[in-house]
Each structure stands twice: as C-alpha cells, then as structure tokens.
Amino acid sequence: MIFCAIMEPAVQVENLVKRFGTFTALDGVTFAVERGEVFGILGPNGAGKTTTLEIIESLQKPTEGRVSVLGLDLQSKAAEVKARIGVQLQASAYYDYLNLTEILALLGSFYPNKAAPATLLEQVGLSDKAVNRVAELSGGQKQRFAVAASLVNNPELVVLDEPTTGLDPQARRNLWSLIKEVNQRGVTVVLTTHAMDEAELLCSRLAIMDQGKLLAVDTPRNLINKLEASYAVKLTMDRPMTMAQLEALNGRVEVLQSGEQNDPAAEDQESNIAENTYLLRLANSPSALKSMLDEIAKTGLGLENLQITPVTLEDVFLELTGTELRD
Amino acid sequence: MVALTLANIKMMARNRQAIFWALFFPLMLVVVFGLFEVNGVGSADVVVIDQSEGSNSELLLERFNEIEFLELESDEIGFSEAWDKVADGDLGYLIVIPASFDDPAISSKVNLVYSTRNPDRNQLVDGAVRNLVSEIQSNSGPVVPSELLMADVIEVPEVDYFDNVLLGLLALGIMMNSIISIAVRISTFRNQSILKRLLVTPLPIWKFFAAEITAHVLLALVQAGIILALGVFVFGGHVHGNILWVFAITALGSVVFLNIGFILSAWAKSPAAASGMGNAVAMPMMFLGGAFFSTAALPWVLPEIAQALPLTPMVAALREVAIDSEPIWETWPYLAAMGAWVVVTAVGAIKVFKFG
Structure with a gap:
C-alpha cells in the first residue's frame, strides 16, 4: 500500500472543467505531475493557469473532473x-x-x-532581513520571501503562481536558482509562467494552455522537436522584397517591418529591426536551406545579413495557438 | 505634483463606494441632531396619584399637562411601587395629591417625591409644582407657600451626569472600535490577498474568526480600563458597582459589534468604504443608544427603534451594574437582548462573509 502511494503522481488532474456562469475557464484539462519534477504550466493571461492552480490549492x-494531490483525493x-x-x-x-521572522513563525x-x-530565511538569502517588514524588501526579495513562506511546512510539493512576474532580469535569475535548489532537495515544483525562457530553463516538463484548454504536455525539448520547422531564419536585404518573392522562399514567412520593436521584455534581443528584414521558419533539412538561398539569388536583391537560429518555445506556442503569447 | 494630485482625485472619484459613505455620514449627523431638542431642558417623567379627585386636583392635573417638560405617565400604580421606581431611577418624580386637597378647611400638602440623581432638574420640577399648587390653592383663600408642598428626597449614591456619560462613552468607544477596526482590517486583508493566503493553509476557518474576536475583545477590555481610569481618576467620575461586571458586559458588547464589523467587511470593496460604512452604522447608535441623552423624548417610532439597537441594552446594563450597583444577573433582560444580537449578527456574518 505504501509502495503504491509512493508511486502515485504528485498531482493527477483528470477532465477538469471549471465554469463561472456561462464562461468556461477550464475545458477538460488532464495532466499528471510526477514526483520530483519541475512542472510548468505555460500560457497567456486568461489561459486557465491560475484557475488550475487554485483548484489544486x-x-x-472544480465544476467537473477529479484532482488528486500526493495520492490524496x-x-x-x-x-x-x-x-x-x-x-x-x-x-x-x-x-x-x-x-519576516514573525510572519514565517505565524x-x-x-x-x-x-x-x-x-x-528558511537563510535558504532564500534573506537572513539579514529577518527583522525587517515585507514593505522594506525589494521586488526580488519579496518574491524570495514568498517562496520561503511556501516552504514553512517542509512541503513535498510547492505550487508557485507566476513567481517571477514583474522582476528585473537579475532577480528572475536569482529566483530560478532558488527554485532549482528547492527542487534538488526533493520537492516537486508546479509553477505557472508566461515567460518562454523561464519555462524552457526551469521546467522538466511543460503543459501549454490557452483559452482553458490544454494544448500539449511534454519536455521543452520534445515540444520543440515536434515542430516541423526547426530553424528560424532572419534575412536582411538591401531592398524590399515583393510578396511573390517572399512566398517563393518556400518557408513559413513572417515579415518583421522596418524599424519594428521586438519584444521589449526580451532584453537580449536587438531593440530595433533593420529595414527590409524578414523572419522565416524552415524545416530541419539542408535542401530547404539551399532552396531558400537559390530563390534569394533569383530575386537579384543583395543579401545584407543572414542569421539562422534553432526554434524556441515561442515558435512552439505560435504553432499550437496560432498567436503570439499575449501578456 | 499636479499630475499626482489629479491622479489621486481620479482614483478617489473611481472609489464610488467610499464617496457614498463619506457623504452619507455628515448628512446623517445633520438628521440626528435635527431630531434632538438639544437646546431644550429635557423632560421629566412624572406619576401623579390623585387621592382627591376633586375639581382643584383636576385643574392641577390639567396645568401639569400644559407644562412641556413634565411627561405625565398614564400608568396607574400604587404609592409604594412608584416610590421604588423613583428610588431605582426608573421614574423621575412622584406627585401625590392628598384627599383633602379640595377642602380649604383642612391644610394638606402635596407630596413630591424625587431622588438626588438630577439636582438641576429637581429644582426646576420642585419650583414648577410649587407654583402651580400655590396658584390653584390661592383661589380658595390665602396660602403659605411653604405649607403647600412636602418634598421627599430619596438619597441615592452620588451620580451626576458625567457618571452616566462616562458609561455611555465606554460603550460608545467599544462599539466604534469594534465595528470600524474589524471592518477595515478584514477589508484590508481581503484586498491584499492575506485572507486567500490563509485559506491555502490547513488553519480551520473558525480559528481565524476566534483569533480575531479574542484579540479584539482583549483590546476592548484594555480600552474599557483606560476610559474608566481616565474618567474616575482624572475627571472625578464614580463606579459604584463591581468593576468585573462592567468588564463582562464590555466583552459581550464587543462581540456583538465585532460581528457587525465582519458583516460590513463583506460588503465593503475597500478599507476606505469599510470605514465609512462602519461610521454610518455606529453613528446612529451613538445618539439613539442612550449614550449621551435619554431617547424617550425622540419623535415618532424612534424611541422604540432605539430600544431595539444593540448599544441600548449595553449602555443600560453598564449603568445598572456600575451606577446602581446591581449584580450582573439582575441585568438579565439586557444581557438576553445582547445575547440575541450576538446570535443574529453571528449568523449574518457567517452567511455573508467571503475570503476572496
């Protein structure tokens, strides 16, 4: 019996439905979180991530469906x-x-x-703030304290709802390290996020949700590998390409307008796109790349810059939902 | 700074609930003060036992009725019962018109009975009754004013208006603090998701309420001690009865008002609105609960409404144990009324309270 209980998933969600009046927040969601993993639920605002977590908590x-946590109904x-x-x-x-000490004790x-x-305060690097109040902490320190507060009962499973939202890049990385440390101590972690990099870096498995539906569950690498397109290609030409020329490139073409801003949240990307720059997604085959270069040569236009990068979760999300990740 | 000021105005304007209650409060005060005849002398409740039933005594009764501040009670009660009521403070004055009042041949005095509770009013009533009796008896012949009225003054422990007000203030302080403090606190907790945070712990909900009530009742007892100490030691007030009964009634009253605070916190969408709502509920009770003035002279059905408010039995019970030195069990009708309020408000709070 004890053996069976140990083998039970940390979280088992089956056909979960949640309706608020006529609005369906969750529509038949099913997934399992294995013990010891960091399981991420990725999706834009309104996807149903928080509702899922609040049911687990x-x-x-739920309106319909069944949830068991740590083998308990x-x-x-x-x-x-x-x-x-x-x-x-x-x-x-x-x-x-x-x-802080009084809150954790309470x-x-x-x-x-x-x-x-x-x-707990030592684990999250806040020992020197033990007698400070929460209002005296920075945003990153507050989030670390929130993680400490979630560990007051030495839990087997922690549920973190968008733990890095609103944090600066340095604070986000600090919190990722903290979550990894918690997980390495044997604690199963379930977290929600709408940050692709966070999901890819932190999570051993991911559930992608949108509009109350579960679209996919797998490891970040498997999700990416399942995409037909495996590379993103960024071309910068000396003159604008026509629509016919773009279509002839034999890829899934996305045109980035001249001077358009990239995602301002992604600090490592260029802040501006050069004129006549185009983004394409290509299948993982040498022939696709060769074919594209041949077509470019036929246009007679000059190729000023060419970047080829592997596709990311962003592309997976785009593929699954047909839309960019909405904030 | 201008931009910030404008933004603040915009934010305040959007908090409609807070604006409503902020306006409601001063308007209600105007209404309440309008209802009280604060410039008048107050009224004196009087029972007249007419042993004569002649034309002179009838005329005297008519003249009593014409005096605004004398409120003649219509109940027919005996002399000793009326005497006891005066002694207990349940009746202001007893006037006995003797059987020989209409007989000019026999010298007889009208008997006026009152206690030492309200010396200023006693002077007024004594003078008025003496003048009326003198006026009526002088129709039958020459009179000696000092021979017309016999005043029986029942000595009661020294109780002045301040002693009454001190207990009223005590009840008032507990009521205001309990209602507003809990309403604002819970509303703040809800807005900051602290209540939600508690819900994800295994803490049973009843323990949350019990802890809040216990902390606030203890605070109320400390508050009561400070108010009484200030009143007695600084301003010369008196507490004649057992102080423990005062604290027991304070604790019970605090629970009633905390429950009301929990109910208001469920409706308030912000701490500011909770504060306004708390004031709006507490202020009418401040004036109608008998904390400062007798509510008997209020118009329409307001005296009956005043009796039904939770502050009224609390103030009355406090005065009985502190001023009249009654043991707490003698105040059972008031305790029962407060107990009923505890039950009703607890059921209401359980029904409407929400964590999220």
Missing part, C-alpha cells in the same frame, strides 16, 4: 493536502506590522510540520 472547486482530503503542500499565490501580501504555526524561520 483547494481555493476553488482533493475533494475528501483537502485539509491533509493543504498540510503537505506549499503555496505561493500570484498576488499575495503579508501582514504589514509583522517582520504561518508555520498553522502546520503540524514546520520549518524554523531562520533556516
């Missing part, structure tokens, strides 16, 4: 599940007039198994 009841064993999981809400504040007092506040 017993904050909402959520409907009948909610209190037991709450005692064994840690939760960081998307927007959660803490008492204004208690310091939250810990609600659980049968509690961690020492000093240990």
Whole structure:
C-alpha cells in the first residue's frame, strides 16, 4: 500500500472543467505531475493557469473532473493536502506590522510540520532581513520571501503562481536558482509562467494552455522537436522584397517591418529591426536551406545579413495557438 | 505634483463606494441632531396619584399637562411601587395629591417625591409644582407657600451626569472600535490577498474568526480600563458597582459589534468604504443608544427603534451594574437582548462573509 502511494503522481488532474456562469475557464484539462519534477504550466493571461492552480490549492472547486494531490483525493482530503503542500499565490501580501521572522513563525504555526524561520530565511538569502517588514524588501526579495513562506511546512510539493512576474532580469535569475535548489532537495515544483525562457530553463516538463484548454504536455525539448520547422531564419536585404518573392522562399514567412520593436521584455534581443528584414521558419533539412538561398539569388536583391537560429518555445506556442503569447 | 494630485482625485472619484459613505455620514449627523431638542431642558417623567379627585386636583392635573417638560405617565400604580421606581431611577418624580386637597378647611400638602440623581432638574420640577399648587390653592383663600408642598428626597449614591456619560462613552468607544477596526482590517486583508493566503493553509476557518474576536475583545477590555481610569481618576467620575461586571458586559458588547464589523467587511470593496460604512452604522447608535441623552423624548417610532439597537441594552446594563450597583444577573433582560444580537449578527456574518 505504501509502495503504491509512493508511486502515485504528485498531482493527477483528470477532465477538469471549471465554469463561472456561462464562461468556461477550464475545458477538460488532464495532466499528471510526477514526483520530483519541475512542472510548468505555460500560457497567456486568461489561459486557465491560475484557475488550475487554485483548484489544486483547494481555493476553488472544480465544476467537473477529479484532482488528486500526493495520492490524496482533493475533494475528501483537502485539509491533509493543504498540510503537505506549499503555496505561493500570484498576488499575495503579508501582514504589514509583522517582520519576516514573525510572519514565517505565524504561518508555520498553522502546520503540524514546520520549518524554523531562520533556516528558511537563510535558504532564500534573506537572513539579514529577518527583522525587517515585507514593505522594506525589494521586488526580488519579496518574491524570495514568498517562496520561503511556501516552504514553512517542509512541503513535498510547492505550487508557485507566476513567481517571477514583474522582476528585473537579475532577480528572475536569482529566483530560478532558488527554485532549482528547492527542487534538488526533493520537492516537486508546479509553477505557472508566461515567460518562454523561464519555462524552457526551469521546467522538466511543460503543459501549454490557452483559452482553458490544454494544448500539449511534454519536455521543452520534445515540444520543440515536434515542430516541423526547426530553424528560424532572419534575412536582411538591401531592398524590399515583393510578396511573390517572399512566398517563393518556400518557408513559413513572417515579415518583421522596418524599424519594428521586438519584444521589449526580451532584453537580449536587438531593440530595433533593420529595414527590409524578414523572419522565416524552415524545416530541419539542408535542401530547404539551399532552396531558400537559390530563390534569394533569383530575386537579384543583395543579401545584407543572414542569421539562422534553432526554434524556441515561442515558435512552439505560435504553432499550437496560432498567436503570439499575449501578456 | 499636479499630475499626482489629479491622479489621486481620479482614483478617489473611481472609489464610488467610499464617496457614498463619506457623504452619507455628515448628512446623517445633520438628521440626528435635527431630531434632538438639544437646546431644550429635557423632560421629566412624572406619576401623579390623585387621592382627591376633586375639581382643584383636576385643574392641577390639567396645568401639569400644559407644562412641556413634565411627561405625565398614564400608568396607574400604587404609592409604594412608584416610590421604588423613583428610588431605582426608573421614574423621575412622584406627585401625590392628598384627599383633602379640595377642602380649604383642612391644610394638606402635596407630596413630591424625587431622588438626588438630577439636582438641576429637581429644582426646576420642585419650583414648577410649587407654583402651580400655590396658584390653584390661592383661589380658595390665602396660602403659605411653604405649607403647600412636602418634598421627599430619596438619597441615592452620588451620580451626576458625567457618571452616566462616562458609561455611555465606554460603550460608545467599544462599539466604534469594534465595528470600524474589524471592518477595515478584514477589508484590508481581503484586498491584499492575506485572507486567500490563509485559506491555502490547513488553519480551520473558525480559528481565524476566534483569533480575531479574542484579540479584539482583549483590546476592548484594555480600552474599557483606560476610559474608566481616565474618567474616575482624572475627571472625578464614580463606579459604584463591581468593576468585573462592567468588564463582562464590555466583552459581550464587543462581540456583538465585532460581528457587525465582519458583516460590513463583506460588503465593503475597500478599507476606505469599510470605514465609512462602519461610521454610518455606529453613528446612529451613538445618539439613539442612550449614550449621551435619554431617547424617550425622540419623535415618532424612534424611541422604540432605539430600544431595539444593540448599544441600548449595553449602555443600560453598564449603568445598572456600575451606577446602581446591581449584580450582573439582575441585568438579565439586557444581557438576553445582547445575547440575541450576538446570535443574529453571528449568523449574518457567517452567511455573508467571503475570503476572496
């Protein structure tokens, strides 16, 4: 019996449906999170990520479907599940007039198994802020404290809802390291994000959601490998190409307009696109690349720049939903 | 700075609930003060026992009725019962018109009975009754004013208006703090998702409420101690009865008002709105609960409404134990009324309260 319980997934979600009046927030979502993994739920705002997590956290009841957490049926064993999981809400504040140590001690007092506040603060690098209040922390420190608060009961599973939203790049990387450390201690992590890089770097497996539906579940690498197109090609020509010339390139063509801004959140990309620059997606075959270069040569236009990069989750998302990831 | 000021105005304008309650409060105060005759002398409740039932005594009764501040009670009660009521403070004045009042041959005095509770009003009533009796009896012949009225003054422990007000202020302080503090606190917790954060822990919901109520009741007891200490030691007020009963009634009253605060917090969309709503609920009780003035002189059905408010039995029970030195069990009708309020407000709070 104990053996069976150990083998149970950390989270098992089956045919989950959640309706708010006539609006369907979740439409038949099914997935399992294995013990010890970092499982990401990726999707734009309104995809149903937070609703899924709130059902797992017993904050909402599903309209239909079944959820078990750590081998326990959520409907009948909610209190037991709450005692064994840690939760960081998307927007959660803490008492204004208690310091960090006092807050952790208070939250810990609600659980049968509690961690020492000093240990938790040390784990998240906030030992020097032990007697400070939350209002005195930076954004990154607040998020690290939120992770510490989710660990007050030495949980077997932590659920983090968009843990890095609103953080600067440095703070995001710090938090990724912290989440990896938590996971390396044997804690299963379920997190939501709408950041592709975060999902790709942190998660051992990903569920991609949009408009209440689960579109795919796999490792980031498998999701990328399943795409027909395996490379993104960026061309910069000396003069504009016609639509007929672009179509003849035999790729899935996306034209980046001259001077158009890239995703401002992606700090490592160029802030501006040069004039007459075009983005193509190509299948992973030498012939496709050769064919494209032949067509360019036929146009008589000069090729000023050519960049070939592997496709990313962004491309997977585009392929699955037909849209860019919406903020 | 201009941009920030404009943005603040815009944000305030969009918080419609807070604006409504902010306006509601001063308007309500105007109404309440309009209802009280704050410039008048107040009224005196009087029972007249007419043993004569002659034309002079009838005329005297008519003249009593013409005096605005004398409120003649229509209940027919006996002398000793009326005396006891005066002694207990349930009745202001007892006037006994003797059987020989209409007989000029027999010298008889009208008997006026009152307690030492309200010396200023006593002077006024004594003078008015003496003048009327003198006026009527002088129709039958010459009179000696000092021979017309016999005043029986029942000595009660020294109680002045401040003692009454002190207990009213105590009840008021507990009510305001309990309602507004909990409404604003819970509304803030909800807005900051602190309530939601607590919901994901295994903490049973009843423990959350119990902890809030316990903390606030303890605070109310400290608050009561400070108010009484200030009133007694600084301003010379008196607490004649058992102070423990005062604290027990304070604790019970605090629970009623905390429950009301929980209900308001469920409706308030922001802490500012919760504060306004708390004031709007507390202020009518401040004036109608008998904390400062007797509510008997209010027009229309307001005296009956005043009796139904939760502050009224609290103020009355506090005065009975603190001023009249009654044991707490003698105040059971007031305690029962407060107990009923505890039940009703707790059911209401459970029904409407929401965490998210």
